[in-house]
Amino acid sequence: MSGSRRGWLVRAALVLAALGTLGCGGGGPTTQADCPIHASVHVNLVNEVPSGGLGATDRCRGDGSTYCTVESDLPDAVLRRVIAHELGHAWGLAHVYDGTGCVMDQNILPGFDSLCPLEVQHLSAASLGRLPLDVFPGPGLFDATAEAATLWNQSVGRVVFVVR
Ligand SMILES: [Zn+2]
Numbered sequence: 216m217s218g219s220r221r222g223w224l225v226r227a228a229l230v231l232a233a234l235g236t237l238g239c240g241g242g243g244p245t246t247q248a249d250c251p252i253h254a255s256v257h258v259n260l261v262n263e264v265p266s267g268g269l270g271a272t273d274r275c276r277g278d279g280s281t282y283c284t285v286e287s288d289l290p291d292a293v294l295r296r297v298i299a300h301e302l303g304h305a306w307g308l309a310h311v312y313d314g315t316g317c318v319m320d321q322n323i324l325p326g327f328d329s330l331c332p333l334e335v336q337h338l339s340a341a342s343l344g345r346l347p348l349d350v351f352p353g354p355g356l357f358d359a360t361a362e363a364a365t366l367w368n369q370s371v372g373r374v375v376f377v378v379r
Contacts, residue, residue, distance in 0.1 A: 250275035254346065256305045256376075258298060258360050259353035260287040269323075270297040272304035281305045281348075291359060296323055298356070299330075299363035302376060305348060306341045308334060318366075330370045338367060342375045350378045 253274060261284045264271050269289065273282045283301035285294065299318045311319045317331035352360035357378070364376035 252305070252307050252341070252345075252348075253279055253281045254348055255280040256283060256302070256348050256350045257281070257353070258283045258285065258301070258350060258356055260285055260356065262287055268321075269293070270301045272301045274305070274307075285356070293323065294356075294359045295362045295366075298360050299366050302348075302350065302363055302367060303334065303338060305350075306338050306375070308337050308341065311337075330366060335367075335370045338375060339371045342371070347374045347377045350376050352378060 251274065257280055259282070264284055264286050268286075270283065270285045273284075276282065283298070283305065285297050285301065289297065296318065303319050308319050310321050311317060311331075311334055313320060314322055315331065316322060317334055318329075319331075319334045319337075350360060350364060361378045364378050367376055368374050
């Protein structure tokens with residue numbers, strides 16, 4: 216096993232072990248209930264999410280866009296999971312299912328990589344009759360963002376996110 220691969224595995228294990236919560240904190244929907252759903256969603260890496268978690272979503276800047284931030288250097292599977300979670304917030308979804316590992320659960324469980332029926336229903340309802348959201352991934356995030364968007368699109372059964 217190469218050093219970099221071993222380093223990745225160690226980091227992945229540490230990240231997964233440390234994941235008490237996704238820690239959306241101030242970026243969670245409970246503080247954004249009155250902010251609109253925007254047609255444009257920007258996803259960018261940051262060295263440190265201000266709330267202390269792995270990701271955050273801000274729909275309240277007032278400039279017509281939603282901003283998702285994701286901590287840099289996450290293992291691919293965790294990165295995709297965090298982006299899928301933040302995209303759910305972009306449609307106004309709240310946290311659900313404490314402890315089950317569903318995507319809109321703040322807890323991340325190792326190996327979980329699908330959506331739970333209720334959150335699919337929530338997003339389907341939130342997006343009914345509306346155009347898909349345009350998602351603009353920042354540098355290095357296209358593949359993970361596309362995978363996260365596909366997870367939602369396939370589960371909902373129509374295109375709710377278009378990655379640009
Ligand atoms: Zn969240």
